[in-house]
Amino acid sequence: MNERISLADMQSGQKGRIVQIDGGGGMTRRLDALGLRVGKKIQKVSKQLMRGPVIVSHGNARVAVGFGMTQRIWMEIE
């Protein structure tokens, strides 16, 4: 069984697969529009000071996700 942590707790450079999104339809739809959905493999690129946004990459795309949202995105680390 792989380790399961929130996107917020992942280390920069780590890769993983989104396994669960704890959010309402609004948040899920916003994430979905930028390609973040359950089952998607992503890599955490960087994080910011003061609980700022997290940047993740998938394919050639980079997306900045607010810290509050990253606490509700659950990842399975590879």
Add this chain to the structure above:
Amino acid sequence: MDGDRIIVKKILLMGNPNNGKSVVFNRLTGADVIISNYPGTTVDFTQGKMRIDEEDMMVMDVPGTYSLDAGDKAERVAVKMLKDGDIVVNVVDATNLEKSLNLTVQLLKKKTPMIIALNFWDETKHKGIAIDFQKLEEILGVPCIPICAVTGEGIKKLTERLKEAKISKFSYEDKEKWHVIGDIIGQVQKLSHRHHTFMERLGDISTIPLFGIPLALVILFFTFKIIRFIGEGLIGYVFEPVFEKLWSPLLLKFSAVLGSDGLIHDVLIGKLIEGKIDYGQSFGLLTTGLFVPIGAVLPYVFAFYIILSVLEDCGYLPRLAVLVDGLMHRLGIHGLAIIPMMLGLGCNVPGILSTRILATRRERFIAATLLSIAVPCAALQAMVVGLMGKHMVFGLSVVYGTLFVVWVVLGILMDRLVSGTSPEIFIEIPPYRRPYLTDLLKKIWIRMKWFIKEAIPFVLLGVFIVNILYTLGIIQFVGKYTAPVVSGIFGLPKEAIGALLVGFLRKDVAVGMLAPLALNLKQLIIASVVLTMYFPCIATFSILIKELGFVDMLKASAIMIASALIVGGMLNLIL
């Protein structure tokens, strides 16, 4: 008679943000382009004309969206605009097919004739992406044309095939969307392994605080150096000479015709200072009134739009927004609010106009209020620097330090007290790209036209009203009764009230009026801080009413006056 009606076809350019859609737009349209506000929203879009086979068409650059159902304000506008469109040109980022096709398949379902432009075709080669566009055309059932908008490759083909745009028979179940997209990509795209390029590495490390924050400081430093250079250069060598050598003589003749006196003369020309027109102190509608928006504001706005457009086109702005979002979020605003703040350091007017990029009314109120209280414009800053003279380092540190603390503390307070929501940041970070001169020039041109249309009439109206108040003696009356506040709370000489009153019209001139008062360092610091904070200049004030509405403007003004009194008083006690 119906046959006489000219039916103009509407072409909608639709696609994700940052996919070069506006470059395609610039390629298709001529110089006759305008930014319009979608009625009832804070969303702006650009439109222009193009001509194909003797037929005029209207091209609309629809606000960029990732989807048609996520429900933000740009998407709602995009869906509404889609209803009146005759042809959709869906601009797709060929380097990022999955993300782009998400919107594409949703657009296909809307049954408007459509054609697809696969942009950044040249980049796919460096990135090891091979796309079979003919196969894609077969699957989706609409024409697919590879293009490279910045060099113009493929644009001719795109316009030639525009008439082949058709309604697709492609359909899918909503819940199967990503499977369907995955399937399409599996059939048309082949990836080959390759190493990250230098630009990609730079793109990633400039969002890592250790490297990104120093880089941001360097970029901001040069931004302001360049803006002051361009702004002051234009004012000193172009606008002031034009006003003084060409406009003043005309006005003096006009003044003589009016008899150099009387109500109409006072409103239009204002007071002559030693028989001459002084654009700082005459206060007539045709003198100071015209000079403020055109001679003093426009050059800085122009300079700022140049830099902003460069930073935007090369892809730096979203990275800056990410770096500052942690701090800004605590002030109840989004990292992207750094754009209005930066613009505000040039001139508060475009700064406040650009708060439209923020999603909610609450964010716009907080950003506009913080901006008009704690962000001094370039003209004001230049005068404060001059005024400090030999105490420059210490004096400026205290002034800027105080304003920064005010910005943070007021932001935190407003975040607690202002009702409404401020959504979290969630934006795409585009790769760094080289900006192209022709696109930059067109963008700056469109923005300047927009600024002149949006801002200048309001500023003139504001100056007109203040003029009447001056002529009727109402402002002097207020001044007489507020003079004790100035001396009592701020510890400034009574004469300083004159400067504060002039500050309604022009803050830089107001600072200049402090110079002969022989203030000591403490008084200089207090006067500079209070002048920045106490009230916006009339140009900013007019735009605040326009953007926030009258009631919110009153709230913002109350916050300004209260915080100026508190901060000025505290400085008087501490220093």
